[in-house]
Amino acid sequence: MHLKLDISDEFYSKKRPYHPSDKLLVGAGPSNCSARVLYTLSHEPVLLPGDEVFKIMVEFREMLKFVFQTTNEATLAIQNSGTGGIEATLTNTVDPGEKIIVGVMGFWGKRVADIAKTRQLDVVEIVPQFGPVFTLNELETAIIKHKPVLLYVTHGESSMGTVQTLEGLGDICHKYNCLLAVDAVVTLGAIPLYVDRWGIDIAVSSTQKAARSIPGLAYLTFSPKAVERMKNRKTVPPFYYNMLELFKVWNCFGVRSIYHYTYNSNLLAASKEGIAEIIEEGLLETWQKHEELNKRLWDGLEKLGLKFYIKNPEYRLHAVTSVELPPSVSFESFNNFLIERYQIYISFGIGPTSGTCFRIGIMGYNATAKLVDYMLEKINEALKYCQGEKL
Ligand code: PMP
Structure with a gap:
């Protein structure tokens, strides 16, 4: 006797073929990969x-x-x-x-x-x-x-x-x-x-x-x-x-x-x-790029009025950053906005940052100035949306 595959019709109706690089993976990993x-x-x-x-x-x-x-x-x-x-x-x-x-x-x-x-x-x-x-x-x-x-x-x-x-x-x-x-x-x-x-x-x-x-x-x-x-x-x-x-x-x-x-x-x-x-990029160049781009991200987030879980930048990692969400903004609505509107995937906080922060990863293939600036723009939009402003 064959076992039946018990999956809802919705599964079959999803658009195929599915390609994960349609998504922007800017959480704590996995990150996007090159072509x-x-x-x-x-x-x-x-x-x-x-x-x-x-x-x-x-x-x-x-x-x-x-x-x-x-x-x-x-x-x-x-x-x-x-x-x-x-x-x-x-x-x-x-x-x-x-x-x-x-x-x-x-x-x-x-x-x-x-x-x-x-x-x-x-x-x-x-x-x-x-x-x-x-x-x-x-x-x-x-x-x-x-x-x-x-x-x-x-x-x-x-x-x-x-x-x-x-x-x-x-x-x-x-x-x-x-x-x-x-x-x-x-x-x-x-x-x-x-x-x-x-x-x-x-x-x-x-x-x-x-x-x-x-x-x-x-x-x-x-x-x-x-x-x-x-x-x-x-x-x-x-x-x-x-x-x-x-x-x-x-x-x-x-x-x-x-x-x-x-x-x-x-x-x-x-x-x-x-x-x-x-x-090929060079190890030193790669390290320097991560430092510059994560600092660019931090500067931009600060200008948006956001605060970091780790206050002293000396201790912050040039790859994944924990950012505190304003009390009026829930992670769910912030995250849903980014996913549904732009297919942008960030990470929620875990352990000590659970419930208060989102985590953003600027690393690997995703470490580009263009992406940092794009993320700052979309985070700003998501914050406004969650705080009830008309976009
Ligand atoms: N250590 C650190 C610092 C990590 O960030 C992770 C993954 N987020 C792990 C260990 C576990 O790795 P994996 O999920 O690949 O098993």
């Missing part, structure tokens, strides 16, 4: 295992090393979103019962702690005491007090729109025999990130924010110290996330295996184009 990336996605997949996909991986790995600013051989992409990348780092480098510190600045830091607890790690959660982000001093004090094997911090906390200073943190961690792991899901390809120079042992990013592709891969890099730890772990990580096996698929250490699971070759090839766009 080049979308075109690359639209090819037939390649047969696995095979040399064609391996060729993509060889080039891709070198490109990822560059954007992470690292010489780590253990640099690769795995198949899942950023959350899976975080889970992979925790399950491969720390054994149950071992102590880690998680710096919780917002929703995403809390999530790292929650993932770690599912692995029965001994998790110490700390929150910043002197502002929205941590001082290096307070992180050092926590390391001295708790003696963790690993410190996990969020580089760009997109729930609030903050940036954590990392320069110097690696040296502090290493002084106490602690590894430094960083959630760079939003920051890779948006703001300065120097894995080697800053002594980061583990960094995780993903495809769909400033890295200019669609969701589906996590980018990971591990220092030799992190790999050493992985080799000496006492427990086995989940099969799908077994990094020592995946390093072989990516030929990280000159030992090649042809298969661990079927990679989505379209996604690999397209995401590689996204990273290529950053490299």
Whole structure:
């Protein structure tokens, strides 16, 4: 007997074909992608295992090393979103019962702690005491007090729109025999990130924010110290996330295996184009552009009378900004206006910004002056509409 597909008539009556780039994705991610990336996605997949996909991986790995600013051989992409990348780092480098510190600045830091607890790690959660982000001093004090094997911090906390200073943190961690792991899901390809120079042992990013592709891969890099730890772990990580096996698929250490699971070759090839766009533009130029354009956005929003969740611009992220809505404006009506009138998708607040803010992402392919100015115009319109002015 066949099961019937129970979907309303409305589903079938929707206009086809559906193309997501009709929408402007200016929330906390995913962001829009270039035609080049979308075109690359639209090819037939390649047969696995095979040399064609391996060729993509060889080039891709070198490109990822560059954007992470690292010489780590253990640099690769795995198949899942950023959350899976975080889970992979925790399950491969720390054994149950071992102590880690998680710096919780917002929703995403809390999530790292929650993932770690599912692995029965001994998790110490700390929150910043002197502002929205941590001082290096307070992180050092926590390391001295708790003696963790690993410190996990969020580089760009997109729930609030903050940036954590990392320069110097690696040296502090290493002084106490602690590894430094960083959630760079939003920051890779948006703001300065120097894995080697800053002594980061583990960094995780993903495809769909400033890295200019669609969701589906996590980018990971591990220092030799992190790999050493992985080799000496006492427990086995989940099969799908077994990094020592995946390093072989990516030929990280000159030992090649042809298969661990079927990679989505379209996604690999397209995401590689996204990273290529950053490299072609120049890493420094990309970072500078994100800074300039996000400041342009902030100036414009201030002129509209809006206020930011993070008051001090020094702590604000040049990628995702949390903006307070005036009390007279509900997120629902503001958001509906932008979607229904212009197909503009922003994000609602989450964690600390939930209920009071909207979040706007100027990053990756969407980081253009034209888009910033367009958004300011439409936000102004939406505010007027929500406050009852005739348009
Ligand atoms: N960390 C940060 C800072 C994020 O912004 C996000 C996604 N918004 C994640 C982790 C989780 O990534 P994903 O949704 O790709 O699983």
